[in-house]
Amino acid sequence: MNPIFKRAAAAVAVAATLVLAGCTSWFGPPPVHTSSPTDESVSAELEPFYTQVLEWEPCGDGFGCTTAIAPLDWDDPAAGETELALVRHVATGDRIGSLLVNPGGPGGSGYDFVLDTLDYAVGERLQQRFDVVGFDPRGVGRSAGVTCYDAEGMDEFLYGIPEGERNSDEWFDDMAARQTAFGDACEQGTGALLAQVDTVSAARDLDLLRAVLGDEQLHYLGYSYGTFLGATYADLYPEKVGRLVLDGALDPEADYTEVSAAQYAGFEQSLRAYLENCLTGSECPFTGSVDAAMGEIGDLLASVDASPLRGTDGRFVGAGTLITAIIYPLYSPDAWGYLDDLFTSVQFGDADFALTLADAYNGRNADGTYADNSSEAFYAVNCLDYLPLDTLEAIHASADEIIAAAPIIGPYTVGPACAGWPVASEAVREPLHAEGADPILVVGTTGDPATPYQWAVNLSEQLDSGVLVTYDGEGHTAYNKSNRCVADAVENYLIDGVVPSADPKC
Known part of the structure; x- marks a missing residue:
């Protein structure tokens, strides 16, 4: 499995796994109503895009759906167009405006997030005051999307066992070849949008x-x-910033290795928290101390790495797939019980439950198809946002740093990143300041396994108007997860524009 930080992509907890349902028919019933664009001062090339009128069609129960048209290349608006899919739930009370929602990824569908789990995406107070708008970013889901492999190809890419001894030059070469072939397929299937x-x-x-x-x-x-x-929006358009909440922050300054090392260290921290809880119960698959149990998990990973387990469908569970299965329930303490079943089944040589968890993370359906293109979009976006890790010297140096930060998980997550990607990255990882923007709320969870708390601290300090809200707890992201302190801070800010005078430390 490619090690680039895919396992931190999920923005929602396992307990709120999305049901990816279709919604839209662009033809048929009369429009719900149109949207009137603002009067913007933009270049002549951009004017047709900024003055377009959205026609909303009914979809789902109480939702409207539409498609917006954006320039394919913002630096050359005349070069073509791309489509962006939106879904909207109209405010039920005194309307403030639109609230656009993104669940994460990159590759996560904001369209499905809002349509299928509106109450999880935003609380009732926000539904009353805002038109809640989910959208699929360019390349994702129902928008014009990144397309790479068919289902069989995705199975081999995500679950296949590379050739050679793990972390040897031969192994890294095989991983790089797999990534290069994947990138070539993405270029062929996606065309100009990939860049x-x-x-x-x-x-x-x-x-x-x-x-x-x-x-x-x-x-x-x-x-x-x-x-x-x-x-990124705030840094580009600080004068257009209204009320922005950034929950489970990434550090814009961190490069690939720094991101990976911090995230895998975070997952190990959450794995230890799971074990501390597990070892107090009677059905825990481990005994003894947390350190001893972590050692057993390390031994289990080494065992399946040397001799992958075969599932009833013929696929194998190697260390990479087992890492995915372990990490998925760590996003939420409510899902830790799945880890009991996972470790018990693997200890008895059963691969099927590990595959079930990995499939849920990767969006793979029971019939072998994939629910969406989130994995493909994830790689495509990250391979433009981060510089590649594609020389043996750089790969080994990165591996050393990641393994030092996460000695149990780390050895099974390292490797080339975006090797042979067909579009060269020009990314620069640097702080984002958004000078002149109104206050921006940054929410961080102390036990977040996917986006470590320090990143929220870093982002709140980088942003000139950043305001930090700390949640002392476990799990990925904090808003709308039954903590009234966080919910009040977020909702009071979005509705009334009021930021805490100091970090409430919820």
């Missing part, structure tokens, strides 16, 4: 959506990767 799915382009799309939805400023709730998208 335009970077986060800066998606942030420019956000400004377009703000305008065509009729809002003078952007109100936005971004989870996980969605915090990077929101911070």
